[in-house]
Amino acid sequence: MKHMLSPSLFSSAFFFILLSYLCFLFSPTSNVVSQSPVAYYKFVLQWPRAVCPTFASNCISPLPNIPTIHGLWPETVTGVTPPIRNPAEKFNKNKFLDLLPELNIKWPTLLLRFTNQGFWLHEWGKHGKSSDFDQRQFFHKTLDVYSMIDPMNRMAHVGLHPGTYTLQTINSRLIAEYGGKVQIICITNILGFQVQELRFNVTFDSAGQPQVHPFTPPDQGCQAASTNGARFWLRFLS
Numbered sequence: 001m002k003h004m005l006s007p008s009l010f011s012s013a014f015f016f017i018l019l020s021y022l023c024f025l026f027s028p029t030s031n032v033v034s035q036s037p038v039a040y041y042k043f044v045l046q047w048p049r050a051v052c053p054t055f056a057s058n059c060i061s062p063l064p065n066i067p068t069i070h071g072l073w074p075e076t077v078t079g080v081t082p083p084i085r086n087p088a089e090k091f092n093k094n095k096f097l098d099l100l101p102e103l104n105i106k107w108p109t110l111l112l113r114f115t116n117q118g119f120w121l122h123e124w125g126k127h128g129k130s131s132d133f134d135q136r137q138f139f140h141k142t143l144d145v146y147s148m149i150d151p152m153n154r155m156a157h158v159g160l161h162p163g164t165y166t167l168q169t170i171n172s173r174l175i176a177e178y179g180g181k182v183q184i185i186c187i188t189n190i191l192g193f194q195v196q197e198l199r200f201n202v203t204f205d206s207a208g209q210p211q212v213h214p215f216t217p218p219d220q221g222c223q224a225a226s227t228n229g230a231r232f233w234l235r236f237l238s
Contacts, residue, residue: 036132037082040213043145043200044070050187050194050233051110058112067151069107070197071123072142074131079217082130089129091121095136103139106146132204145202145210154178155234164231167222170195180214186222186232193232196221 045067052059076082093100109119120139128138155161158173167184174182178200185197201215222232 037076038074038130038132039077040075041131041145041202041204042071042073042075043142043149043202043210044073045146045149045151045198045200046070046110047194047196047234048110049191050189050196053189053191059110060108060112063110064105064108066106067198068110069142069146071127072131072138072145072202073127081127084129085131086129086134089135091124092135093117093120095134096139099136099139099143102143106143107139141204141208141210145200148210149178149200149212151198160234162234164233166231167219170232170234171219174198178212180212181216183215183217184219184222186219188221191233193222193230195232195234 046069047067048059048063048065052063074082096103103120104116107120108116111119114122124135124138128135131138133141154177155173158177160170160173167186170184171181174184180201183199183201184195185199187194187196199215199217201213202210203213204210
């Protein structure tokens with residue numbers, strides 16, 4: 001005679017299997033739940049001389065003579081900031097004291113209303129808490145991206161020195177150097193047409209190394225001027 005499970009035993013076994021699956025599904029190690037909503041990071045470089053004529057009385061002096069970091073901004077596939085993932089982690093510079101000398105040079109505030117630490121606190125609260133990184137990692141990774149982008153040397157490598165260029169020339173030379181489109185943010189101020197920001201589409205590979213990808217969003221604030229043959233300042237020096 002075949003031994004058969006009673007309905008109650010069968011139900012218990014089924015319930016146990018289902019419970020085990022659900023525990024796996026919602027466990028911290030489950031890829032189904034813990035998969036990051038971050039599709040890419042927008043790494044933003046800013047030109048101090050392009051930012052500050054607009055806010056001249058509110059800017060630091062002297063201005064940095066290199067492109068500086070505005071931020072590392074996580075975004076989803078739809079281009080919005082992901083939900084905060086690290087709500088309890090408050091800004092604490094003691095977590096990255098060894099990075100401060102480099103941060104002060106490459107990621108300073110340009111506006112008097114912030115100290116450098118106030119600027120970093122703002123960027124951590126607005127963007128870092130939605131990233132895949134803890135606080136130290138966030139600032140360390142941002143510096144890693146800056147080193148990889150290496151704006152002064154790599155732009156000089158393709159002939160982009162301080163001076164004026166057509167938007168087409170800037171675009172084509174950035175593509176030649178970085179292997180894909182870089183988003184350009186333009187501004188018009190008392191010094192004329194300026195490149196204010198460059199925005200890079202960045203991801204991190206399995207070893208944590210940054211990779212640059214072509215950026216699909218169009219340039220901003222540039223089109224009306226560029227169609228009239230305007231030349232845009234790349235001002236590295238104050």
